[in-house]
Amino acid sequence: MADTSTIHIIDDDSAVRESLLALVQMRGLTAKAYSSAESFLTALKPSDTGCVVSDVRMPGMSGLQLLEKLAEAKSNLPVIIITAYADVPTAVRAMQAGAVTFLEKPCNEADLIEAIQQALNLEQAQAALRKQKSDVENKLTTLSEDEIAVMRKMLEGLPNKRIASDLDIGLRTVELRRSNIMKKMGAGSLAELVRLALLVDFFKSEEKA
CATH class of the missing domain: 1.10.10.10 (Winged helix-like DNA-binding domain superfamily/Winged helix DNA-binding domain)
Incomplete structure (x- = not known):
């Protein structure tokens, strides 16, 4: 895992948000918390690495809408969706929109950390592949x-x-x-x-x- 990788936690519930932030930081991971998808997108930079942990139901932009926005922006950050209102249609929509994992609240700590680690591994593998492709394209020129x-x-x-x-x-x-x-x-x-x-x-x- 790269030292610059950041776990971006998005949840409108301050108690849940702070709990997730503390859990992630206790594992030695760098994390940032946001109260809305909009505030996360405003702060997001193209160079950001890591992954996103986002609630589904939030005032304003939902977690599913966030997935669409990230896809439009061609973001490479893997997204883990969490929700207290888990149902099959929502899970299917989230996965189809690009989520790498769908977890039900309250999240099992071990499951969440495992999902985050898998997301970080995926992001790093994809980053390495993008660099390799870029190197080959440069050589072709x-x-x-x-x-x-x-x-x-x-x-x-x-x-x-x-x-x-x-x-x-x-x-x-x-x-x-x-x-x-x-x-x-x-x-x-x-x-x-x-x-x-x-x-x-x-x-x-x-x-x-």
């Missing part, structure tokens, strides 16, 4: 158009001689460009290059091109 053309053929599984024939270039040129591609992309094998291409949907982008 270092390839020349000629190298991209060779890379397309490589990803089709074609041998160097066939690539040279298809692109009307010399075999040595193919070998040099292939070597440059592998170095620039940081790939140790063709299988690794394929994995990197899949990571950034390279094949789909090529279909649209």
Whole structure:
């Protein structure tokens, strides 16, 4: 868990809010509390990491509406929904809207802490994947158009001689460009290059091109 991860607790009931805040902080986690979804959204920054623990029924914006707002903002924070009025339709709506967990009040402390830890692990895994994708996309920008053309053929599984024939270039040129591609992309094998291409949907982008 990253030291900068924060548990954002949202509940209009001050007693519940303070109780959850104390519980989370007792576990050594950083937490902030908000009395409404609106106040949380006002304070939210794009760089914020961690997760959200939100009540469903609140004056003004509900927990379900908050999920919609976070989705519109393309927030990467996992959301745990808690409610004293648990029912199947609400739980289904919450999960469909992107909640990672739905818990009934009063929350079992162990269940809540476990849900928070799972949410933090998910957020970190997604952050790592986003960084990896960004790194691959940056590496792709270092390839020349000629190298991209060779890379397309490589990803089709074609041998160097066939690539040279298809692109009307010399075999040595193919070998040099292939070597440059592998170095620039940081790939140790063709299988690794394929994995990197899949990571950034390279094949789909090529279909649209």
